[in-house]
Amino acid sequence: MTDTRDSALLSINGLKVHYPTDEGVVKALDGVSLDILPGQTLGVVGESGCGKSTIGRAILQILDKPGRVVDGEMMWNARESGGQTLDIAIQNPDGHEMRAMRGGDVAMVFQEPMTSFSPIHTIGNQMSEAILLHQDKTPAEAREWSIELMNMVGIPNAPQRFHEYSYQLSGGLRQRAMIAMAISCSPKLLIADEPTTALDVTTQAQILDLLRKLQEEQKMAIMLITHNLGVIAEMADAVVVMYLGKAVESGPVDDIFHRPKHPYSQGLLRSIPSVQAVGHEKLPSIAGSIPHPFNRPSGCTFGPRCPSFMPGACDASVPRYMTLDGTRQKVSCFLHHPPEEVEEVPSDD
Amino acid sequence: MTDSIPAMDGTILEVRRLTKHFPIRRGLLKRTVGMVKAVDDVSFDIRSGETLGLVGESGCGKTTTSRCVLRAIEPTSGEIVFRTSDGQEVNVATMPNRELRPLRREMQMIFQDPFSSLNSRMSLLDIVGEPLLVHGMNNRRERQERVAELLRLVGLRPEYMQRYPHAFSGGERQRIGIARALALHPRLVVADEPVSALDVSVQAQVINLLMDLQNEFELTYLFVAHDLSVVKQISDRVAVMYVGKIVELANTEDLFSNPKxxxxxxxxxxxxxxDPRARRDDRKLLQGEVANPANPPSGCYFHPRCPYVQDVCRTETPTLTEVAPSHFASCHRVKEIELTGISPAGAA
Incomplete structure (x- = not known):
């Protein structure tokens, strides 16, 4: 897919992030590739332990210790703004480039707005700090811009809130303040890691609406990391489905929801209850549970839970992650591109 | 208000005008400076064998209500009438603790967090066997057999009996919690957010298990959750709570397709x-935030956020009334306004 790679704002290829621990190496990311296009929303969906949050942290080089990038590239395309293409994967986390990028071109919104703010500094203080760090503004200008941003994200009484502490704000307002801080330097990419998971459903709808509005105004790309397929369906242009540190399928949002190719995506979509469902039929569920990180199955890691498991193929080698002919979907599954020595097996859908 | 919901035949639980106020204490002398009305005049029935979903946003009082039903916390006032297996009607709200204990066999609870609700220093045998021991099954062999049976029932291997909770995943731990709740053949099970801590693929397994067990043992569930799609999946009827009050109660299909x-x-x-094809760009978004239960608004608690608000809503508190057969709502304007529900998916 060289065509999208060229136009991509960020192109990640074969990214591996490992956490060496006393008991062994946790392969949080085990060769992930994805492209984020300018101005688009990429949904990254998966269950706990799939590595979706690790991607966001790897892009900003803020991995928790002892995690580190061991392989792969993350090409940041700065040509549009007159810069050069930068491989984030080989940058020094404390170097000038990364510090300029964090909170500048790339900003992040975290799940827990309570713990993401400092409890001993006012909201305004923290917002101004980010602005002063990245922009050539005086403290008074930074204050003014902070209050304008707070108005933009719908925080009532912004001049007063500017002097309040994070604990004085409700969950929804705190997340708005977090978003205001993230967009303060007009990022090209906003990484939102479970931005609404801790919020109630009506507040969630408000925050998603806000993100959509800001994206339209600021023309920024959003990488939306979540386990909630409903949120993905409402927000994303393209989707990456992850399982155990790998992307197993990706494509335009409509294709992923209506023509999923990987048995895991299919199972995941079937197993979610929907408010649109009729009656009380039993939910089809995926058998088993997510394996322990030290106990990864060989071959395709979804194999032991897969209804289409093919002995001799799926447990023998790892399927390649490649584009399906005639589609815009990428999938890693032997149902769709069998290994050479195995004959084609028709898919069961 | 309470008279509007007549008790039905086959009712296992009647909650009448239940309230729970928590005092707000301040200062050196811990003087009470106000009351949080966590549960504010709530009435509902649960019929034998059904699942009543209790849904609402954080702080609406759904968990407090469910805990009061089991007398895990003391209600401030109101009645909780439980019909025991021998046909007696007892008021759980005012019963002395001594008399409550035999009743606990019939009412059990499943908790939200499968990590903190299991004692990590106890083996499965001890965890699931503890209620058996407390209720007089002193023979260890007998207890082991019953625990093995229970583990099998919830889809765990009986061989795991000697293991400790840390060896199990979230979904498996929730199954252990379910096995413990079922140990004494309860008739009413209160499940407080039993699947919200679980991954999507595991969530469906646990919902299915709860539904299977209900069919097999004729269990009655009070199912507390914030996730409307989960509530829709499992409930026969649904009660919606807002700031300590039930604002609507109806059969699941009615409530979702035709809210009042x-x-x-x-x-x-x-x-x-x-479903990306179901994106609703024109949807009405609720403004503002949930009211503070320590200082609720006047009149209808929802009026500051309600798009249909009129003068009467600001001054008078509406009561829960039957607006259609078995469909209760507390809204002054219920007869005048047309509300939109969820239209079922087409050929999904």
Whole structure:
């Protein structure tokens, strides 16, 4: 897919992030590739332990210790703004480039707005700090811009809130303040890691609406990391489905929801209850549970839970992650591109 | 207000005008400076064998209500009438603790967090066997057999009996919690957010298990959750709570397709639907935030956020009344306004 790679704002290829621990190496990311296009929303969906949050942290080089990038590239395309293409994967986390990028071109919104703010500094203080760090503004200008941003994200009484502490704000307002801080330097990419998971459903709808509005105004790309397929369906242009540190399928949002190719995506979509469902039929569920990180199955890691498991193929080698002919979907599954020595097996859908 | 919901035949639990106020204490002398009305005049029935879903946003009082039903916390006032297996009607709210204990066999609870609700220093045999021991099954062999049976029932291997909770995943731990709740053959099970801590693929397994067990043992569930799609999946009837009050109560299909309270409508509109073709750009978004239960607004608690608000809503508190057969709502304007529900998916 060289065509999208060229136009991509960020192109990640074969990214591996490992956490060496006393008991062994946790392969949080085990060769992930994805492209984020300018101005688009990429949904990254998966269950706990799939590595979706690790991607966001790897892009900003803020991995928790002892995690580190061991392989792969993350090409940041700065040509549009007159810069050069930068491989984030080989940058020094404390170097000038990364510090300029964090909170500048790339900003992040975290799940827990309570713990993401400092409890001993006012909201305004923290917002101004980010602005002063990245922009050539005086403290008074930074204050003014902070209050304008707070108005933009719908925080009532912004001049007063500017002097309040994070604990004085409700969950929804705190997340708005977090978003205001993230967009303060007009990022090209906003990484939102479970931005609404801790919020109630009506507040969630408000925050998603806000993100959509800001994206339209600021023309920024959003990488939306979540386990909630409903949120993905409402927000994303393209989707990456992850399982155990790998992307197993990706494509335009409509294709992923209506023509999923990987048995895991299919199972995941079937197993979610929907408010649109009729009656009380039993939910089809995926058998088993997510394996322990030290106990990864060989071959395709979804194999032991897969209804289409093919002995001799799926447990023998790892399927390649490649584009399906005639589609815009990428999938890693032997149902769709069998290994050479195995004959084609028709898919069961 | 309470007279509007007549008790039905086959009712296992009647909750009448239940309230729970928590005092707000301040200062050196811990003087009470106010009251949080966590549960504020709540009435509902649960019929034998059904699942009543209790849904609402954080702080609406759904968990407090469910805990009061089991007398895990003391209600401030109101009645909780439970019909025991021998046909007696007892008021759980005022019963002395001594008499409550035999009743606990019949009412059990499943908790939200499968990590903190299991003692990590106890083996499965001890965890699941503890209620058996407390209720007089002193023979260890007998207890082991019953625990093995229970583990099999919830889809765990009996060989795991000697293991400790840390060896199990979230979904498996929730199964252990379910096995413990079922140990004494309860008739009413209160499940407080039993699947919200679980991954999507595991969530479906546990919901299915709960539904299977209900069929097999004729269990009655009070199912507390904030996730409307999960509630829809499992409930026969649904009660929607807002700031300590039930604002709507109806059969599941009616409530979702034909809501009668503006808050229910807003909740339904806010749920993300897992289908990109169902994006609703024109949907009505609720403004503002949930009211403070320590200082609720006047009149209808929902009026500051309600798009249909009129003068009467600001001054008078509406009562829960039957607006259609078995469909209760508390809204002054219920007869005048047309609300939109969720239309079922087409050929999904």
């Amino acid at each position: 309270h503006p808050y229910t409508e807003a909740l339904l509109a806010a749920v993300p639907v897992p």
